[in-house]
Amino acid sequence: MSSSPTRRQVVRLFPVPSRSRPLEGLYLNEDLPAPVAGVPALVYANFVTSLDGRVAVSDNGGTSRLPEGLTNSRDWRLFQELQAHADCLVSHGGYLRALAAGRLGNILQVGTGDGSGDIVRWRAAQGMTGQPAVAIVSASLDMPIPDSLSTYAQPVHVLTTTTANEDRRAALEEAGYDVVATGAGPWVRARDAVEALAERGYRRLYLQTGPRMLESALRERVLARLYLTISHRLVGGDRFDTMVRGDAPLGVAGRLRLSALYLDEAPDLDCGQLFARFDTA
Numbered sequence: 150m151s152s153s154p155t156r157r158q159v160v161r162l163f164p165v166p167s168r169s170r171p172l173e174g175l176y177l178n179e180d181l182p183a184p185v186a187g188v189p190a191l192v193y194a195n196f197v198t199s200l201d202g203r204v205a206v207s208d209n210g211g212t213s214r215l216p217e218g219l220t221n222s223r224d225w226r227l228f229q230e231l232q233a234h235a236d237c238l239v240s241h242g243g244y245l246r247a248l249a250a251g252r253l254g255n256i257l258q259v260g261t262g263d264g265s266g267d268i269v270r271w272r273a274a275q276g277m278t279g280q281p282a283v284a285i286v287s288a289s290l291d292m293p294i295p296d297s298l299s300t301y302a303q304p305v306h307v308l309t310t311t312t313a314n315e316d317r318r319a320a321l322e323e324a325g326y327d328v329v330a331t332g333a334g335p336w337v338r339a340r341d342a343v344e345a346l347a348e349r350g351y352r353r354l355y356l357q358t359g360p361r362m363l364e365s366a367l368r369e370r371v372l373a374r375l376y377l378t379i380s381h382r383l384v385g386g387d388r389f390d391t392m393v394r395g396d397a398p399l400g401v402a403g404r405l406r407l408s409a410l411y412l413d414e415a416p417d418l419d420c421g422q423l424f425a426r427f428d429t430a
C-alpha cells in the first residue's frame with residue numbers, strides 16, 4: 150500500500166466537525182455497541198451497495214454475483230477490521246456453495262491476507278482466539294464444508310430447521326459438526342440463531358450473510374449495527390438483489406440512525422465510496 154496521505158486517509162463527514170482519519174484502524178479501533186436490549190449477543194452486519202441499491206446482479210443463467218467494481222481493497226480492509234471484533238462469524242449455505250464454485254473468495258478466516266498482520270496482533274492483544282468460530286445457517290444443508298475451517302481449527306456450528314434433510318444432518322454430525330435445529334422453518338430465524346450461539350458462549354456475531362438473514366435480523370430486532378459501503382456508481386439492470394427482500398415492508402423495523410459517515414476519494418479508486426454506520430437503537 151502506498152504511503153501518500155490521500156491514499157491512507159478518509160474524511161469523516163459525520164459526526165461533525167469533519168476531519169481526516171486514517172483508513173486503517175477506522176473500524177478496528179472503534180467501540181462496538183452493546184447488544185440490542187433483550188438480545189443475548191451483539192449482532193452486526195456489513196453490506197456493500199451501489200447508489201441504486203444493487204448488492205448483486207444476476208446473469209442470463211440466473212447466477213447471482215457482486216456487481217463489477219463494487220468491492221475494492223479499501224472496503225476489504227474494513228470488512229476484515231469488522232471480522233476482527235467477532236467471536237463468531239455467521240455464514241450461510243449460499244456462500245459456501247459460491248465459495249466452492251469459485252464465484253466468491255474465502256472470507257471465513259480473519260487476518261490471513263497480505264497486510265493484515267496487525268489484525269492478528271490486535272485480536273491477540275484483546276485476549277481473543279486467533280480465529281473466530283463459524284456458524285453456518287442453512288435450510289437445505291446442501292453445501293460443502295470448506296477445508297479451511299479445520300485447517301484453522303475453528304469451531305463450526307450448523308444452524309438449520311427441524312425439517313432439514315435427515316441424511317444430510319446425520320452426515321454433518323458424523324463428520325463432527327455441531328448441528329442445531331433452531332425452529333420449524335422454512336428458514337432459520339435470526340433470533341433463534343443468536344440465542345443458539347449465545348448458549349454456546351458467543352457474544353459478538355458478525356453476520357456475513359445475505360438478504361434473507363438481514364431481513365430476519367431486522368424484523369426480529371436483533372441487529373444492533375449495520376455497516377454499509379456505498380459505492381458512488383449506478384449499476385442498473387433488471388435482475389438484481391437489494392439488501393432485504395420479504396413479502397411485506399419492514400416498517401419501523403427498517404428505521405436506522407446514522408452514527409458515522411466517512412468519504413473515501415482515494416485516487417486509485419475508479420469511483421469514490423462512503424462508509425456509513427447505522428445503529429438500530
Ligand SMILES: NC(=O)c1ccc[n+]([C@@H]2O[C@H](COP(=O)([O-])OP(=O)(O)OC[C@H]3O[C@@H](n4cnc5c(N)ncnc54)[C@H](OP(=O)(O)O)[C@@H]3O)[C@@H](O)[C@H]2O)c1
Pocket residue numbers: 195196197198203204205206213214215241242243244286287288289290291292335336337338339357358359360361362365390
Ligand atoms: N454486496 C453485498 O454486500 C452482499 C452481501 C451478501 C450477499 N451478496 C450477494 O447477494 C446475492 C444474494 O445473496 P445470498 O446468496 O446471501 O442470498 P440469501 O437468499 O440471503 O441466502 C442464500 C442461501 O443461504 C441459505 N440461507 C440464508 N439465510 C438463511 C436462513 N435464514 N435460514 C436458512 N438458510 C439460509 C439458504 O440456502 P440453503 O438453505 O440451501 O443453504 C439461502 O437460499 C449473492 O450474489 C451474494 O453474493 C452481496
